[in-house]
Amino acid sequence: MAQRLDGKALANKIQSQLAADINHDSEHRDRPPGLAVLMVGDHPASAAYVRNKERACERLGIASFGSHLPADTSQATVAEIIDQLNQDDRVDGILVQLPLPDHIDAVALLNRIDPAKDADGLHPENMGRLIRGESGLRSCTPAGVMAVLKEYNIEPAGKKAVVLGRSILVGKPMALMLLEANATVTIAHSRTQDLAELCRQADILVAAVGRPNMIGADWVKPGATVIDVGINRIQDAESGKSRLVGDVDFASVEPLAGAITPVPGGIGPMTVTMLLHNTVLSYRKRFNG
Numbered sequence: 001m002a003q004r005l006d007g008k009a010l011a012n013k014i015q016s017q018l019a020a021d022i023n024h025d026s027e028h029r030d031r032p033p034g035l036a037v038l039m040v041g042d043h044p045a046s047a048a049y050v051r052n053k054e055r056a057c058e059r060l061g062i063a064s065f066g067s068h069l070p071a072d073t074s075q076a077t078v079a080e081i082i083d084q085l086n087q088d089d090r091v092d093g094i095l096v097q098l099p100l101p102d103h104i105d106a107v108a109l110l111n112r113i114d115p116a117k118d119a120d121g122l123h124p125e126n127m128g129r130l131i132r133g134e135s136g137l138r139s140c141t142p143a144g145v146m147a148v149l150k151e152y153n154i155e156p157a158g159k160k161a162v163v164l165g166r167s168i169l170v171g172k173p174m175a176l177m178l179l180e181a182n183a184t185v186t187i188a189h190s191r192t193q194d195l196a197e198l199c200r201q202a203d204i205l206v207a208a209v210g211r212p213n214m215i216g217a218d219w220v221k222p223g224a225t226v227i228d229v230g231i232n233r234i235q236d237a238e239s240g241k242s243r244l245v246g247d248v249d250f251a252s253v254e255p256l257a258g259a260i261t262p263v264p265g266g267i268g269p270m271t272v273t274m275l276l277h278n279t280v281l282s283y284r285k286r287f288n289g
């Protein structure tokens, strides 16, 4: 039976440390760290994220500046709000919730965020730093995965890692971070052939696809570490209630994996934590240079 990698517990531990840091800083600063979240329209995976971020900010003493705009908001209006947040001295971190409605050019908006306030690490300057192995603001979800591996002494060096998914938000930065940690990395996607066979070779398998329960027992090498990034809301057939599941069929994979992250309680809380971590990093940098 696999070891359960408890992202929620690690998130709580890191958040307590962050809270202590913020408390310490506030003694000689005139304001707390500030995080602004911009959401346009509604998306089921985003709702849980926004809720958890707001709760965590409150707990830690981070000021949150949320804007929830209607789905038909124009590109120019969202761009203008980003410009204002870039100028706003109370704001250290800016996050534009993805996905955005089809009429919005997401890349143009992400490029508009001041790289020093890019709490999501998606600006080309921060992505470029990651590619070059420089420090900077790093994508939250992959950074959360790396923190979980470290906490549980799972060493990527020399291991075969397969990242399923190649998004800018998760797959690509995840592959780069595993590479930086000296894993041999393969990135798989919707055009990859013999997907199950490829995944079965992985010592570390990261699933970031967005397909409920896609990864079954026959996709996983016995003893492998399985990281489930997927957050999918499904309707439970028996109870009729909706619930969150990952991309991994947890019940069938848990018995043979070496270690596995659950959903919920795995990478989701770590993403929130890394976002707060980045916000505090920007805050300190803005004061200390």
Ligand SMILES: NC(=O)c1ccc[n+]([C@@H]2O[C@H](COP(=O)([O-])OP(=O)(O)OC[C@H]3O[C@@H](n4cnc5c(N)ncnc54)[C@H](OP(=O)(O)O)[C@@H]3O)[C@@H](O)[C@H]2O)c1
Pocket (backbone or CB within 6 Å): 045, 141, 164, 165, 166, 167, 168, 169, 170, 171, 188, 189, 190, 191, 195, 208, 209, 210, 211, 228, 229, 230, 231, 232, 267, 268, 269, 271, 272
């Ligand atoms: N836990 C967290 O904190 C967290 C954070 C962010 C996202 N998420 C969740 O993680 C999942 C992925 O998010 P994302 O933003 O990366 O999604 P995305 O932008 O939709 O990317 C999905 C990736 O999966 C690939 N894919 C889709 N169907 C596939 C299939 N049948 N076989 C192989 N590959 C397939 C796509 O391939 P192509 O490129 O070829 O289309 C794409 O690269 C979602 O469930 C999302 O809600 C969770």
Ligand SMILES: Nc1nc(=O)c2c([nH]1)NC[C@@H]1CN(c3ccc(C(=O)N[C@@H](CCC(=O)O)C(=O)O)cc3)CN21
Pocket (backbone or CB within 6 Å): 045, 046, 048, 049, 052, 095, 096, 097, 098, 099, 120, 140, 141, 169, 231, 244, 263, 264, 265, 266, 267, 268, 269, 271, 272
């Ligand atoms: N710009 C941007 N950055 C992101 O990291 C991001 C987006 N957009 N859009 C939505 C996705 C999905 N993300 C999520 C989704 C859920 C949790 C989360 O906290 N999940 C909890 C479940 C809580 C519940 O049950 O409500 C978990 O335990 O998995 C975190 C990040 C982050 N994502």
